[in-house]
Amino acid sequence: MTNPPTPPIDLQRYVDEAAAAIGLSIAPQDMPAVVAIFANLARVAAPLMEFPLPADIEPSPVFIAGGR
Amino acid sequence: MAGVIDIAAAVRAGRITAVDATRASLDRIRVHDSSINAFTAVVADRALAAAARVDDLVQSGRDPGPLAGVSFAVKNLFDIEGITTIAGSRIDAALPPAARDATLVARLESAGAVLVGALNMDEYAFGFSTQNSHYGPTRNPHDVSRIAGGSSGGSAAAVAADLVPMSLGSDTNGSIRVPAALCGVFGLKPTYGRLSRAGTRLFASSFDHVGPFARSVGDIAAVYDALQGPDPTDPVCAGRPVEPVASVLHQGMDGLRVALAAGYFTNAGHPEVFAAAEKAASALGVVRHVNLPEPALARAAAMIITASEGGELHLADLKAQAASFDPMTRPLFLSGTVVPAVWYVRAQRFRRWYCRELEALFRDVDVILAPATPYPAFPIGQRMMEVDGRQLPAAGHLGVFTQPLSFAGLPVLAAPIAGAGPLPLGLQIIAAPWREDLALRVAAAGEAAGVLAPPPVKF
Numbered sequence: 001m002t003n004p005p006t007p008p009i010d011l012q013r014y015v016d017e018a019a020a021a022i023g024l025s026i027a028p029q030d031m032p033a034v035v036a037i038f039a040n041l042a043r044v045a046a047p048l049m050e051f052p053l054p055a056d057i058e059p060s061p062v063f064i065a066g067g068r
Numbered sequence: 069m070a071g072v073i074d075i076a077a078a079v080r081a082g083r084i085t086a087v088d089a090t091r092a093s094l095d096r097i098r099v100h101d102s103s104i105n106a107f108t109a110v111v112a113d114r115a116l117a118a119a120a121r122v123d124d125l126v127q128s129g130r131d132p133g134p135l136a137g138v139s140f141a142v143k144n145l146f147d148i149e150g151i152t153t154i155a156g157s158r159i160d161a162a163l164p165p166a167a168r169d170a171t172l173v174a175r176l177e178s179a180g181a182v183l184v185g186a187l188n189m190d191e192y193a194f195g196f197s198t199q200n201s202h203y204g205p206t207r208n209p210h211d212v213s214r215i216a217g218g219s220s221g222g223s224a225a226a227v228a229a230d231l232v233p234m235s236l237g238s239d240t241n242g243s244i245r246v247p248a249a250l251c252g253v254f255g256l257k258p259t260y261g262r263l264s265r266a267g268t269r270l271f272a273s274s275f276d277h278v279g280p281f282a283r284s285v286g287d288i289a290a291v292y293d294a295l296q297g298p299d300p301t302d303p304v305c306a307g308r309p310v311e312p313v314a315s316v317l318h319q320g321m322d323g324l325r326v327a328l329a330a331g332y333f334t335n336a337g338h339p340e341v342f343a344a345a346e347k348a349a350s351a352l353g354v355v356r357h358v359n360l361p362e363p364a365l366a367r368a369a370a371m372i373i374t375a376s377e378g379g380e381l382h383l384a385d386l387k388a389q390a391a392s393f394d395p396m397t398r399p400l401f402l403s404g405t406v407v408p409a410v411w412y413v414r415a416q417r418f419r420r421w422y423c424r425e426l427e428a429l430f431r432d433v434d435v436i437l438a439p440a441t442p443y444p445a446f447p448i449g450q451r452m453m454e455v456d457g458r459q460l461p462a463a464g465h466l467g468v469f470t471q472p473l474s475f476a477g478l479p480v481l482a483a484p485i486a487g488a489g490p491l492p493l494g495l496q497i498i499a500a501p502w503r504e505d506l507a508l509r510v511a512a513a514g515e516a517a518g519v520l521a522p523p524p525v526k527f
Contacts, residue, residue, distance in 0.1 A: 018406035024387050026402055033399035038406065041375060044368035045411045048418060051365060059416035060423070 011039050072138050072233045072287035076180070079126065079137030086122035086137030090115050090182050093139035097184065097231045104207045104216070106226040108144050109151055109186040115139070118182045125180075133180025135294055142236040143220050144186040145193060146170040146278075147267035155269040156191040156219070158202045159385050159392050170267025171299050172236055172278060179294040184232060187222030191394035193238060193271040194378055194401065195219050196246045196466035201394045205448050208251060209525045210492055214445040217247030217466065220281075224251035227281045229525055234282045234291045238268060240275045241370055242440075242470025245482035248281055249440035249494025252484040252523045254288045254511070255281045259501045260477025261306035264299035272377035273304070274416070275370065275474050283522050285511045288481070289314040292504070313505045317512040326510060327356035329438035329498075332363040336455055336468055337442030344488045345439040348495050351519045352510070358433055361425035363472035369415035369422075370475040376412045379404025423476050430500035435510045440482045440494030442468050469496065479504040483511050486521040495520065 012035045019026050026034055070078070078084045094112050101107050125132040142148070145155040147166035154161045168174075173183060188206045190198055198206040198221025206221040208214040209229035216225040220237025224247035227235050237244045239257040248255025256279045263278050270276050280295065282288040293314050298307035328349040334342055360366075379386070382393075382401050390398060446453060446462050453462035473480050478501060482494045495514075499507040514520035 015403070015406050019402075022383070022405060024383070024402075024405055027390060030390070030399055030402060034402045037375075037399050037403040041372060041403065041407065041411075044364075045372055045414075048365050048368045048372070049411065049414055051362070051418065053414070053417055053421055057417050057421045057424075059413065060420050 011035050011042065070233070071284055072135065072282055072290050075138045075233060076134060076136050079122065080132060082126055084137070086119035086182060087116060089137045090119040090139055090184065093184055093232055100229055100231060103212055104209055104225045104229055105204050106187055106206050106222040106229070106231060107141065107185045108154065108188050108203055108222070111148065111151070111183060111185055115182050115184045118177060122180050122182070133178065134290065135176060136180035138181045138234060139184045139232045140176055140181050140234045140236065141183065141185045141187050141223070141226055141232050142170070142173060143189050143223050143238055145189065145238060145269040146173055146186070146236060148173060148183065148186060151186070153269055155193070156189040156200050156203065157394070159389065160269070166267070168267065171264040171301065172295050173267070175295055175297070176291070181294070187226055187235060189222060190219035191397045192269070192378070192382065193219040193240060193243055194397045195463060196242060197463040198222065198247070199396060199448060199463070201396060207448070208445045210252060210523065211445065214447055214491070215250065217250035217441070217445065219243040221247045223281050224248050224253055224255065227251070227253045227283060228522065234280055234287060236278060236280055238271070239277045239279060239474060240271050241374055241474055242467040244279050244281070245440050245470045245480060245494065245496060246466050248482040249484070250445040250492060252492030253281055253283055254285065254484065255279065255482040256288050256292055256504070257474060257480050258292065258504055259479045261304050262308065262479070262502070262504070263295050264302040264305045266299055266301040266305070270381065272374040274373050274377060277474065285317060285508060285515045286314065289317055289508055308502070311505065313508045316505050317508060319509050320513040320516070321352065321510055324434045324506060324510065325356070325432070326352065326354045326435045326437065327358040327433050328354055329360060329436050330357035331359045332472070333438040333469055337439060338455070340489055341439045341442060341493060344485045344493045345437065345495055348485050348514070348519050349437050351517060352514055354437060356433070358429065358436060360472060361422060361429070365418060366422050366472035366475045367468065369418045370471045372407055372411045372415040375400065375404030376407040379407065419475060426476050426478070434499065434506050436498040438496045438498060439469050440496045441466050444489070444491035444493055473498055477501060479507055481507045481511050483514065483520040484522045486519055486523070488523070492523050
């Protein structure tokens with residue numbers, strides 16, 4: 001967990017546009033904190049996305065067809 | 069006040085009445101809660117009526133239940149019939165009162181226990197510090213200038229300060245284990261799917277667990293046994309039969325393969341935490357060390373799933389009234405709404421891989437020990453914490469050692485390390501899925517050896 005490298009994309013723009021796409025407006029005063037938290041998620045997601053997971057590893061949702 | 073087992077035994081034998089035991093708890097809440105701010109509601113009338121029913125059963129020679137007359141309180145995300153379930157929020161305070169009790173509240177009362185109130189938490193359970201901007205911070209009974217931990221901070225502080233002998237909380241990423249450790253009490257996060265969550269406000273359903281707090285291993289086992297059992301109204305509750313643990317505690321550690329977690333669990337914390345865990349393990353005769361598979365990725369995946377599920381759950385309110393959220397949680401929920409789907413699905417698939425690896429690890433070891441938090445309770449209001457020369461978010465980093473374990477749904481008991489230092493520190497006692505009994509046996513051995521015990525509270 002060293003200092004995060006310069007993000008490859010403009011995270012503030014991503015957060016703004018992704019929020020707009022779901023009809024969410026983030027107040028300007030909230031934006032710095034939201035972008036900082038999202039940047040941390042992006043940092044920890046990077047090695048997870050690189051991890052070589054076999055294709056036959058499925059998620060484990062609790063789903064019972066027709067049930068409850 | 070005495071503990072769960074002692075109070076129940078005295079009430080069942082008619083040595084004290086449940087009404088007197090309940091009054092003692094209500095008195096302590098009235099005198100001391102202003103110092104720690106653990107309670108957000110006290111239900112004195114309901115409690116005294118329930119206690120009177122217990123006394124009627126005792127006087128008429130009928131069985132009042134294994135927890136007869138024992139006071140308890142619940143994190144305010146558990147439904148209590150007749151009052152509004154606020155889940156630490158101002159938004160939910162506008163909802164109508166709950167129509168019925170949560171399953172676990174009803175289960176404890178049917179065992180003879182007496183509900184006395186609801187307890188403070190981080191808003192919607194998204195936090196590790198119970199610095200709630202709406203209802204005020206819960207203060208640590210060992211030093212009221214410091215946090216109690218969270219998000220079940222009220223649940224831990226109320227038990228540590230002896231306002232009640234037992235309580236209930238919830239744990240998604242560490243929200244039972246972190247406050248239990250920082251307040252110096254026992255907190256059990258059972259296997260994911262073991263206990264019913266019906267009638268609780270969910271946070272991130274993939275990881276939401278509920279569980280008890282108490283001040284001894286015997287006490288927490290007694291509560292846990294009363295909480296078990298299937299519940300078709302919680303789709304995650306696995307429907308397993310009751311598998312009592314109180315009756316196996318005496319077996320101790322004999323025949324169990326126990327190891328201390330290495331690598332990841334010996335970094336990114338303050339030295340006294342690792343020294344205390346090593347000392348406790350050594351006192352228990354534990355010499356083995358094991359590495360967990362990719363715990364840093366497990367924590368990353370837990371963060372992504374939690375943010376995403378929490379963000380989606382609260383999206384409507386984030387759109388309509390974001391300003392009504394606690395400033396501590398608002399940016400966390402907002403950032404969760406824009407997590408890319410590929411991160412979320414990858415995190416869920418990684419979870420399956422991780423569980424398979426852990427299954428292999430648990431063929432070779434029965435119980436794993438690890439520190440509960442990277443440092444003891446910090447002063448209320450502190451934002452950053454220095455760890456190995458880096459400045460990290462003080463509250464957010466508290467889950468570094470708990471998140472990789474709840475991610476796999478493993479049963480974990482957080483236990484207070486005796487003589488850890490001026491502030492409490494906790495040890496996580498971790499077992500394979502559905503083997504709460506093994507974790508509790510190790511804890512009982514540690515308690516008997518004087519290695520695990522709640523530090524005394526000064527007020």
